Amino acid sequence: MSTITPRQITCPLCETTFGGHTVLSSKSRGPTSSDLRRFPDGDDPIPKQLNACPGCGFTGDVSGFEEHAPKIDQRVPAAATGVFFSQEDWDDAHDPMLADRPAPADSTLREQLVLLADRRALATDPGIRWENHAQVERWLEHGPLRQGDAWLRAAWMHDDANRDADARRCRRRALHCYVQGISQKKWFARREDLVVIAYLAGELNRRLGNGPDAQRWFEQAVAWSSGMQRLQELVELAERQMVRPQDVV
Numbered sequence: 001m002s003t004i005t006p007r008q009i010t011c012p013l014c015e016t017t018f019g020g021h022t023v024l025s026s027k028s029r030g031p032t033s034s035d036l037r038r039f040p041d042g043d044d045p046i047p048k049q050l051n052a053c054p055g056c057g058f059t060g061d062v063s064g065f066e067e068h069a070p071k072i073d074q075r076v077p078a079a080a081t082g083v084f085f086s087q088e089d090w091d092d093a094h095d096p097m098l099a100d101r102p103a104p105a106d107s108t109l110r111e112q113l114v115l116l117a118d119r120r121a122l123a124t125d126p127g128i129r130w131e132n133h134a135q136v137e138r139w140l141e142h143g144p145l146r147q148g149d150a151w152l153r154a155a156w157m158h159d160d161a162n163r164d165a166d167a168r169r170c171r172r173r174a175l176h177c178y179v180q181g182i183s184q185k186k187w188f189a190r191r192e193d194l195v196v197i198a199y200l201a202g203e204l205n206r207r208l209g210n211g212p213d214a215q216r217w218f219e220q221a222v223a224w225s226s227g228m229q230r231l232q233e234l235v236e237l238a239e240r241q242m243v244r245p246q247d248v249v
């Protein structure tokens with residue numbers, strides 16, 4: 001069971017003190033969803049895993065406010081600036097045909113956090129907290145897989161609140177980030193992780209109703225897993241999702 005402990009946190013970026021949590025996750029024996037969410041057998045750690053500063057909007061786990069805290073004037077390169085809470089916003093901002101807007105410029109974490117101002121008060125909601133965290137991960141250039149994981153967790157939190165449109169919106173962002181990560185390859189330390197993310201690309205496409213893309217990614221996951229005995233369960237799951245899909249494992 002996970003251990004969730006309330007604690008005071010002082011934001012190193014803006015010095016606001018607020019109530020947060022330390023979460024020690026442990027392996028749960030609960031059921032697993034087909035997009036690889038392990039349901040807890042006790043308190044769910046995911047809603048409280050992130051702390052959101054009500055002063056500046058910075059969002060992360062406890063280590064993000066302590067040993068791994070960024071500097072408020074940390075540089076954010078032009079390509080990582082902006083907030084994109086839906087795939088449509090992202091597509092518009094990156095459409096080369098819509099060129100009549102100022103080119104993005106290099107920025108700082110301080111300037112980017114201002115973009116979360118309207119959402120700071122909403123961050124009491126765990127879904128919004130995970131969405132804000134996905135933006136922070138982008139600005140800090142932690143890579144598309146970390147962003148994808150944050151978007152997927154946001155989707156799970158919206159699922160719990162029966163907000164289907166929000167869950168779908170976040171799954172589209174997660175899928176985009178995962179596919180971007182696969183295309184860049186460098187984010188994968190192990191081939192095993194590549195297989196898992198390819199599987200998730202299949203499952204997210206399936207849940208979004210993109211049948212042919214789902215099929216293609218499931219097949220890719222199976223192909224990449226060749227010779228990796230440890231991944232047998234995931235391979236069987238991919239094969240099942242292609243013919244008899246279900247939302248739980």
Ligand SMILES: [Zn+2]
Pocket residue numbers: 011012013014015016053054055056057058
């Ligand atoms: Zn702060």
